[in-house]
Amino acid sequence: MATATAPKIVFYTNHGCPYAHRADITLRELDLPYEEVLIDLDSPRPQWYLDINPRGLVPAMKFTLPGSVDQEQIITESGVVAEFLCDAFPSHLLPATTSPADALTRARIAFFHQTWTDKVSPAQMAILRAATEEERDAKSKETVQILKKEIEPLLSDAAPFFGGSAELTFAEVMCAPFVMRLLAMAEDGELVPQALKTEMEKLPNVGRWTKAILGHEKATRVFEKEKFNEAVKSKLDKIRGVKM
Amino acid sequence: MATATAPKIVFYTNHGCPYAHRADITLRELDLPYEEVLIDLDSPRPQWYLDINPRGLVPAMKFTLPGSVDQEQIITESGVVAEFLCDAFPSHLLPATTSPADALTRARIAFFHQTWTDKVSPAQMAILRAATEEERDAKSKETVQILKKEIEPLLSDAAPFFGGSAELTFAEVMCAPFVMRLLAMAEDGELVPQALKTEMEKLPNVGRWTKAILGHEKATRVFEKEKFNEAVKSKLDKIRGVKM
Numbered sequence A, B: 001m002a003t004a005t006a007p008k009i010v011f012y013t014n015h016g017c018p019y020a021h022r023a024d025i026t027l028r029e030l031d032l033p034y035e036e037v038l039i040d041l042d043s044p045r046p047q048w049y050l051d052i053n054p055r056g057l058v059p060a061m062k063f064t065l066p067g068s069v070d071q072e073q074i075i076t077e078s079g080v081v082a083e084f085l086c087d088a089f090p091s092h093l094l095p096a097t098t099s100p101a102d103a104l105t106r107a108r109i110a111f112f113h114q115t116w117t118d119k120v121s122p123a124q125m126a127i128l129r130a131a132t133e134e135e136r137d138a139k140s141k142e143t144v145q146i147l148k149k150e151i152e153p154l155l156s157d158a159a160p161f162f163g164g165s166a167e168l169t170f171a172e173v174m175c176a177p178f179v180m181r182l183l184a185m186a187e188d189g190e191l192v193p194q195a196l197k198t199e200m201e202k203l204p205n206v207g208r209w210t211k212a213i214l215g216h217e218k219a220t221r222v223f224e225k226e227k228f229n230e231a232v233k234s235k236l237d238k239i240r241g242v243k244m
Helices: A018-029 A047-052 A078-088 A100-129 A133-155 A170-188 A194-202 A204-214 A225-234 A236-240 B018-029 B047-052 B078-088 B100-129 B133-155 B170-188 B194-202 B204-214 B225-234 B236-240
Strands: A008-013 A035-038 A060-064 A073-076 B008-013 B035-038 B060-064 B073-076
Touching: A008 A018, A018 A078, A018 A170, A047 A060, A060 A078, A073 A078, A073 B100, A078 A170, A078 B100, A100 A133, A100 A170, A100 A236, A100 B073, A100 B078, A133 A194, A133 A204, A170 A194, A170 A204, A170 A225, A194 A204, A225 A236, B008 B018, B018 B078, B018 B170, B047 B060, B060 B078, B073 B078, B078 B170, B100 B133, B100 B170, B100 B236, B133 B194, B133 B204, B170 B194, B170 B204, B170 B225, B194 B204, B225 B236
Parallel strands: A008 A035, B008 B035
Antiparallel strands: A008 A060, A060 A073, B008 B060, B060 B073
């Protein structure tokens, strides 16, 4: 972004949060300048932050276009923030809506990340909620089956990213933060069976795709896996109470 | 749409399904020609339909651009189908991604329908799942509070539709099918307390907005409220088993 036309962006985030991570990847991929404000998610949110995002969640973004200082906009919810940035600054991440073919590419990407959210994420939560090791193993196997049935076919032309792209797309923006966390937990082995990682790597398309994500500097930049695993372990009772 | 440039659309739907209803409204608003195929959701799906949509759900769409008969595309999932149509055929429903201001309008609409889905829909399901009349009344009051807190402020400039629009927008495409069904159940009174309808009408913005939706011929076209209420009553045991 040339400085003269750059928007003013204040990005409220937390490096442990997968949702905020979606917006982090987008900002880095688009090479947009921004001011980062870290929000502590372990203490009650201060009033100044609730004034920005009444839900108290991250990410949130203050966005001002040059020449419209009086028109500061607040945008919240990770998918909304990330898609807004992709739409406002067209790039390799997501095509603009300029033709039915581009609309179709957008639809394929939307179907993909919705499938991850609707099918894979609940399966992953079921592993963490398992009360016994036996149940944990069963839920882990179910997750691999879901990845095989729902995700593997959608990555048949990944090269290495979604839809034949050599660069990250909005599909990875939405899913990569969750891919990284699932694999980190499986690597640790205490939260998710290590077999899940081995089995994921055996799925040809999913395996190649996850490897490409883990090797992408901008996608992985803020993620610290040991810290994440420790945080999940200390919150496990809370997670086990979550209905999906 | 001029016939010469019209795409070939086969629309697989069921008039009782709120999700399919989203695509129905979009097709009608865009005035696109299409062939409608009704799918019976009360019997096991035939193999020919599972070949089109392996999930067996509606809506699904076969879409072919003129001059590309060999490139028949299948699109599924209601939000994806509806947004694809809006993007492929730009209209009053959703602005194209032509500027940051248009991207912002899209973000505002996305935040709105996501809020309905994440906040209002689970509250509505909680009313239907209530085991006693007392619990049903309590959950109904909670739903009104959620509408007041989450939806009412987002409709402050509705005129009568989202964001000051005189015509339907993608916000109504996504939410109107659920608005209609919630009000129909409250009108009947057996499934949802009638007080919910009265209280919704008292919220100035929500009340005006829902009235505009109910008065819109294309939005309401396929919805038969008595039939819907009877169908929900006969499926109530199943609904009560659904976790949200």
